[in-house]
Amino acid sequence: MFQPVLKGVHRAYMVSLRGRWRQFQRAANKPRKAQEARLRSLLSVRRDTAFAREHQLDGVDSFAAFQDRVPIRNYQDMAPWIERIANGEKRVLTRAPVRLMERSRGAAGEVKLVPYTDALFSEFAAATGPWLRELSVGCPELMGTRSYWGMTPLPHKRERTPGGIPIGMNDDREYFSPLARFALRRPRAVRSRVRRVADPSAWRQQTIKELLDCGDLGMISVWHPTFLIAIMEELAQNLEAILNEIKPARRAAILSSLDEAGDLVGEAVWPRLRLLSCYGEGPSAELIPNLRAWFPKAHIQPKGLIATEGIVSFPLWGGTGNVLAVTSHFLEFQDLEAPNARPCLADELRLGGTYSPIITTAGGLTRYHLEDAVRCVGFHGSTPCIEFLGRLDMTANLAGEKLSEAVVRRAIEIAHWETNIEPRFVLCTPVNSPKARYRLFLERKGSEGDLTNFQFCLERQLQESDGYRSARKHGLLAELELIEVKGGWDTFQRVRRREGLAVPDRQDQAYLDLHPIWEHAFQKGQSTTRAEINSDL
Template identity: 35%
Template sequence: MSAHMDVKRALWQTFLESAKPTLDQWLTQLEQPQSTQERALLRLLEANSDCAFGRAHHFARLHDSTQFRDNVPIHDYAQLQPWIERAQNESEAILTSSPPLFFERTSGNSALQKAIPYTRAFLAEMHSALTVWLADMHRQVPGISHGSSYWSMSPPLQMPVAGPNGIRIGSASDLAYLHGSHLAGLAGTLLIPEFSGELSQWRRQTLLALLADADLSFISVWSPTFLTSLLQPLFDGETPEHVQTFAWLEAALPASRQSALRRARSQGVCTELWPRLAAVSCWMEGPSRHYFTQLAVRFPQTQWLPKSLFATEGVVSIPFGDGPGCPLAIGSHYLEFLCEDGALRHSHSLRLGETAQVLLTTGGGLYRYALGDRVRVVGMSGATPRVEFVGRATGTSDLVGEKLDEQTVQNLFDRCLATRGAACLIPNAYASPPHYTALVATSRHLDASALALTIETALSDAFHYCLARRLGQLGLVQVRLLDGGADQLAHVLQQAAELSGIRAGDFKPRSLINRLETAEALLALTESSCRHL
């Protein structure tokens, strides 16, 4: 065993020893979800009773979850945004008694980009969840500690800037999330590729760093399409760009790794590239299931571990234990759930088979925040429900993290088309790479190529759509022109809805088709009848 590997095992061992109290506490919490959640809520109310939001909502007078629900309304980002803007501009304590360390950028349903406050308390909540996840992952697959780890890190498209009150907006690196915790010690196990500032070079440098490391033992990404896209030049010799990248990689590697690279290409799998690769962790549920299944073929020797529902705004579930789904993160934030029948449930009262939207209350200053994600209860860990991610709430599409919402798409069509309501955007989830197709009904001649460029430019205003495109996780938007006007489009949409199992009277035409079964039917219906880009 090399000294290099000895160091990484020692770092993991140090982490596991420091994680034991957190893990023991978590095991107790799983058996007591109701009291655990109630205590978490009361801590948050007490800690933030003196901030502007706490005073406005009478936190000091709230003593249980029922009073909290009665005094604090459910918020989406648009409703919370005025408070967040105050926290970015004023020196007074606005959302939390302690000021944010920084605001992290993300995109959402009602705005192209959101700013989520990160406080010390919120990071501690996230650290607890990450500690449980990593410790249990090591229990399942000890081999992840035997070499290097790669945690997907993409270059920041927007550098951090200081807000009006001096609080930073944006983080320079994903490693900032680990600051101040014993998790930071695991940074010494990470393979961290260089970033030169040019995105195409970043992709090459990342792939080169991975290929150069024969001792890679663990890969953690969010979307499986990220890794699929990254590896594409190894297995796709059809495009000049991929041919050029493969030649560049081959020339940059030592002879032993060149041989492994050539064998991987000829065999179509990564086994000889990374013989110690013990596990890959990624999203494996909802819209990601198809992409994960395709990617897993490249790694026949590797164990696949699910990602749970971690979002910029908070953590909903934690990969832990055996069985389907992941247990709710009851020890991190306070969680509520809006069921499809309109009922509001707490973590302990969710029933097997129920599907619900997630509401988060966190130490970062999000209170009864509608995350926009839907989960389904698929099992139990002790007395705590295990859930799996179903998808985004109605009106959004999120194949690889682009998080498009219907209002954004409708606004886009209003700008790009002369006739309103005569177009819809369709996710082509099973293409490689996935992409969106704009179906435009028109009775006049349109330049499909120019229209596609216009729509692509407008879509790229959405932060995470732009990121997914630049990382190669999404392909260019395509355009299909449907002869006729809005009536013809409505007819085709209705056909697709019924073919995909929606009752005829229940279908509502939308500018964004977010149900994948309907999208697939719509693409099949229009494949031969439309003029394509």
């Protein structure tokens, strides 16, 4: 693609974002006023709906009245309303029609459907527009380059709910405005039709091939760092074979750059690469050093707090933390140090305080508790900036799998029943290096039984969870590793005390622990993995 065309598309689009940026800047200086306007608008889109009638929202004229009329909800509370929408009922949560349903996974592996209206897409665009404007100013080298926006394979046939509503988006660009999608479509590095490749291995190979063919790649935006790490690991293992699949001129250019760099690093493959956008806070922060080793020169920008249900914050170039998206949804925050108090409004967060977001969106979710933990780390204007700390529930998320303690516990129980190996102590931890995977430390009663079978049963059971199975299938997670240990419970207590962590009663010990402190803690015996275990179990 000719560089003048790319630069022209970029320049025209960035000029169009000036208004969005100025609007956000005004709101950031007066977040209470901005949030008042958002709540009025969101109550308006709910007028004459089944939800508004049940909660008597017509008379709401203040934040306090809204909080008093509508209790805080989780997905299970919203599910009956969403099921009515999925079955074709109109005006359930919003007056506007639902354009599509998007899948999200719960901590226990269950599939959740989130309704999307045009107004909800506009709310996302109210945050992504200022973010892209900031990128154009902070990183002008992106001008005239192409970008890759994360995508995963689509089903052969577009799925629909019983009421005929489509399920699923095409790719991450759906979160942007129509003009943004047009602008981003022109300089894309990987064709959207690659998402129609159903086989995960073939999809991954085609994605890598098209990325390698893109010599002017400037930006990569994906959700999880594990995706990029897996791509670079595959290049390292099969570089010659993969390079033989791309255009000869591009192959020669890459080989020349690799000779000059003396090592396989991302900037040698893509000399114009300047920005990696991915999760980088909370548990994902541990993956960033591994990602940095593959991309030593590119700027790694952690994404804000973005969920399928809504957007809470987005990053600013060179800023501390991620600024609250006060022009998107109506935001409330449960103070985790005073959980029984009335939730705070966006402008009431205090520096250093820890909170859990509650969102009300144009898609119909009302006072919806995201069950994430965040900390206020600064301010942009008068609007708080936050960092993501992790989930309130015990959930690990290395590559989008959202593996809960309950799922791990159930898998261990089933492995015990099937193999007759009785655990005396067990602890499962996420591991980021050298490859993302889960590691199970096991001390058993007696010495009978085959640990290889225990590990096989455990891996098979974990793959009953859609998120874990998908991450394994797409090469983002390696198989679970089982390590036999001695003195497990005594070591567990000693290490937690040393780290200043509470020690639970033995019967209350969680089987999943997210703290990165266990790799060298235990006296290790046999280590068990099975190379033949794969996602076809």
